[in-house]
Structures are given as C-alpha cells and as structure tokens.
Amino acid sequence: MKSIKSNVEGRRSKVLTCDHVFGVASLRPAPSAPSAKGPLAPIFDRGDVASTSPRLVTGQHGRGFTLIELIVTIVIIGIVLLALVMSFHESLKVMGRQKDLRKAVVLSEELMNEIRSKRYVDPVLTNSFGPEAGEVRRTYDDVDDYDDWSETPPQTVTGTVMSNFSGVTRRVIVGNVPTNNFNAAPAPDNSTDFKRIMVVVSNADMAISNMSVVSRYD
Numbered sequence: 001m002k003s004i005k006s007n008v009e010g011r012r013s014k015v016l017t018c019d020h021v022f023g024v025a026s027l028r029p030a031p032s033a034p035s036a037k038g039p040l041a042p043i044f045d046r047g048d049v050a051s052t053s054p055r056l057v058t059g060q061h062g063r064g065f066t067l068i069e070l071i072v073t074i075v076i077i078g079i080v081l082l083a084l085v086m087s088f089h090e091s092l093k094v095m096g097r098q099k100d101l102r103k104a105v106v107l108s109e110e111l112m113n114e115i116r117s118k119r120y121v122d123p124v125l126t127n128s129f130g131p132e133a134g135e136v137r138r139t140y141d142d143v144d145d146y147d148d149w150s151e152t153p154p155q156t157v158t159g160t161v162m163s164n165f166s167g168v169t170r171r172v173i174v175g176n177v178p179t180n181n182f183n184a185a186p187a188p189d190n191s192t193d194f195k196r197i198m199v200v201v202s203n204a205d206m207a208i209s210n211m212s213v214v215s216r217y218d
Contacts, residue, residue: 097205097206100203100205100206101206101208103164103165103168104168104201104202104203104206104207104208105201105208105210107154107162107165107168107170107201108170108199108200108201108208108209108210109210111170111172111199112197112199112210112212114157115143115146115172115174115197115199116143116197116212116214118140118141118142118143118145118146119141119142119143120142120143120195120214120215120216120218121142121216122141122142122144122145123141123142127189127190128189129144129145129147129148129174129175129189130144130145130147130148131145131149132145137149137157137159138157138158138159143174143195143197143214144174144189144195146172146174146197147172147173147174147175148171148172148173149171149172150169150170150171150172151169151170152167152168152169152170153165153166153167153168153169154168154170167203167204168201168202168203169201169202169203170199170200170201171199171200171202172197172198172199172200173197173198173200174195174196174197174198175187175189175195175196176188176189176190176191176192176194176195176196177192177194177195177196177213178192178194179192179193179194182194182196182213193215193216193217194213194214194215194216195213195214195215196211196212196213197211197212197213197214198210198211199211
C-alpha cells in the first residue's frame with residue numbers, strides 16, 4: 001500500500017510540475033506574425049511592450065491644424081493683408097498729390113513769367129485794374145490787366161487747352177501794396193509804386209499760390 005501511495009503521489013507531483021511548467025510557458029508571449037493592420041498595429045500589440053515604446057505619439061509631433069487654429073490663422077493673414085493694401089493705397093494717394101503739386105508749380109511759374117514780362121503801367125492810364133475794353137489775354141499789355149483773371153482748364157496764351165490738366169484752375173490777383181509791407185492788404189489801385197501779383201493754381205484736392213512784387217522802377 002505504501003508503495004502504491006508513493007507512486008501515486010510521485011505522479012501527482014510530476015503532473016503539478018508539468019502544470020507549473022506549462023503555466024510559465026503560457027505566460028511567455030508567442031512570437032507575433034507580421035500584421036496586416038498597417039503601421040499602427042504594433043501599438044495595440046501589448047505582447048511586445050519594448051517594440052511599442054518608440055512608436056508612441058507624444059507632444060505636438062504629427063498633430064495637424066484644428067479648425068479654430070485655421071480660422072485664427074486666416075483672420076491674422078487677412079488683417080495683415082488689409083494693412084498692406086491700405087498702406088499701398090495711401091502711398092498712391094501721396095504720390096498723386098505730389099504729382100499734382102509739381103504740375104501746379106509749373107503752371108504758376110509759367111503764368112507768372114508771362115505777367116512779369118508786361119509793362120508796369122498801362123499806356124492808357126486808367127483808374128482801375130483789369131483789362132481795357134476789347135482786350136483778351138494775348139493782347140494784355142500791362143501787369144494789372146491780369147487782375148481777377150481766371151481760366152479752367154489752363155490754356156496757352158494763344159488759347160490752346162493744355163492737356164493733362166483737367167479740373168485745374170488758374171487765377172490772378174493784382175493789387176498795389178505799400179513800400180514797407182508787401183504782405184499788407186491791397187491798397188487802392190494806382191496808389192503806390194509797387195504791385196503784388198498773386199497766381200493761384202487749384203483743383204479739387206489742393207491749391208498753391210505764387211507771389212511776386214513788381215515796381216514802377218524795375
């Protein structure tokens with residue numbers, strides 16, 4: 001009986017040993033076959049932790065734009081573009097004004113030279129400034145004939161309209177001024193020996209004036 005019992009316990013021990021060995025063996029991961037699930041498959045394969053660690057996506061790497069980020073980016077770009085367009089538009093306006101000013105200076109100087117080439121006193125002395133009856137610009141013979149004269153658009157002395165000056169007006173004001181103050185208010189006509197000539201060139205956006213004083217003794 002003891003021999004039989006000993007044999008039975010020995011076999012049971014061997015069975016338990018085999019079960020224990022089998023249990024250990026079952027805990028070891030079997031080599032995984034190549035997966036057909038694509039590059040993300042190893043992340044879900046918990047049997048090989050070492051192989052999944054380098055492939056974990058962390059931080060901002062690999063993350064695309066969200067809808068809010070995209071909207072914010074578009075708004076910022078729109079603001080920058082609007083500022084650039086407005087700046088460019090203002091630059092064009094400034095360049096346009098400078099061009100108009102240069103044209104106005106040329107027009108005023110051209111007319112001023114024409115007026116100063118005339119005589120100081122009219123051959124037929126009159127009591128008031130301005131052209132005599134029948135006189136036109138091309139027949140003006142003294143400085144004060146141009147008083148209160150104007151034209152739109154500018155023309156040459158022969159009456160030819162100057163191109164590229166649409167909307168521009170030239171006006172002339174002539175008046176006597178005292179000897180000691182050329183900037184004073186005009187004195188009565190023919191009351192002093194000095195005449196102030198003021199040529200004003202203007203359009204809808206700007207106006208410039210060119211002043212000169214002529215003397216009876218020039």
